[in-house]
Amino acid sequence: MKNHLWMSVAPIAALALGACSPKVEEKADNALNDTGAAVSGAVNSTGNAIDNAQQALMTTPTGQEFADAAAKSDAFEIEAAKLAATNAQSPEVKEFARMMVAAHSDSTAKIKAAAKTASPAITPNATLTKDQSEDLAELKALKGTEFDKEYIDGQVDAHEDALELMRKYAADGTIASLKQAAGEIAPVVEKHLSSAKALDKD
Numbered sequence: 097m098k099n100h101l102w103m104s105v106a107p108i109a110a111l112a113l114g115a116c117s118p119k120v121e122e123k124a125d126n127a128l129n130d131t132g133a134a135v136s137g138a139v140n141s142t143g144n145a146i147d148n149a150q151q152a153l154m155t156t157p158t159g160q161e162f163a164d165a166a167a168k169s170d171a172f173e174i175e176a177a178k179l180a181a182t183n184a185q186s187p188e189v190k191e192f193a194r195m196m197v198a199a200h201s202d203s204t205a206k207i208k209a210a211a212k213t214a215s216p217a218i219t220p221n222a223t224l225t226k227d228q229s230e231d232l233a234e235l236k237a238l239k240g241t242e243f244d245k246e247y248i249d250g251q252v253d254a255h256e257d258a259l260e261l262m263r264k265y266a267a268d269g270t271i272a273s274l275k276q277a278a279g280e281i282a283p284v285v286e287k288h289l290s291s292a293k294a295l296d297k298d
Contacts, residue, residue, distance in 0.1 A: 167220035
């Protein structure tokens with residue numbers, strides 16, 4: 097979007113510059129730069145507004161729903177990472193998987209502790225969804241570079257979903273202990289997402 101807006105502004109300014117004195121050219125050039133900055137700012141603001149709107153439209157889960165979704169997400173991440181230990185080829189992918197086992201074991205413990213202090217107490221259900229089970233089955237059948245690609249692609253998607261869940265509950269959740277846990281876990285998930293995206297480009 098930014099490139100299209102910039103291209104529509106630039107030719108008009110360039111025509112005007114052709115008939116100007118050096119001083120006027122400098123003013124016009126400054127105006128062009130200001131216009132470009134304004135366009136960039138508008139595009140960035142629009143992108144942020146869309147993200148905020150999408151998060152606002154997402155229904156806030158109940159405490160039980162949040163705890164279940166977080167538990168299933170952690171369980172899937174750990175199982176997928178265990179497969180990477182034997183099926184992956186790339187050392188970077190294997191290292192990422194080791195980090196996933198440790199980090200998602202930590203977040204599982206954090207969610208369980210927060211759920212236990214809720215009133216009434218909540219017991220997270222970590223049973224994988226049908227889609228998660230099918231994804232794991234597909235990963236089990238792959239080896240080497242094929243596994244690496246499929247695993248990392250899935251990690252990007254899974255962490256995008258997890259980040260949306262954590263941010264939403266941290267902002268609008270109704271159970272204080274779970275809300276705090278979501279707020280603490282969200283930045284960790286965001287780092288994992290960045291790492292997965294970096295591996296996805298390799």
